[in-house]
Amino acid sequence: MGLLKTIFFLVLSYYAFKFLARLFAPFLMRKAAETIKKKAAQQYGGQQREQQQKKSSVxxxxxxxxxxPGSQQESKKSVGEYVDFEEID
Incomplete structure (x- = not known):
């Protein structure tokens, strides 16, 4: 009888969790999206302010x-000394 109660409570808790997840998941996802949106707006706003300050000082x-511009000159360093190896029989 104890085994049946345990299985019953496990199944009941599984379906309760599933039901509650369906209720609260949209709210949690919306909250997470708003948080990400605010962080992105703060980062973008900071960059935009810096650019406006640069423009106003010009x-x-x-x-x-x-x-x-990066220098596009070829490297004049020698890569190394050339060594000619001979085969030994």
Missing amino acids: KEGETIIDKK
């Missing part, structure tokens, strides 16, 4: 270069 007609 006078009209002034040219500003944010990055230096």
Whole structure:
């Protein structure tokens, strides 16, 4: 009889969890989406403010270069010394 009670409570708790998950899952997903949306807005807003501050400090007609172009010169370093090996019979 104890085994049947245990199985009954396990099945009952499984279906109760399943039912509650269906009730609360949309709410939890909506809450998580709002949190992610707020974080993304804060990050984007911070970048946008920085760009506006840079633009406001530039006078009209002034040219500003944010990055230096990378040098595309070939490397003149020698890779190493060439060694000619001979086969030994």
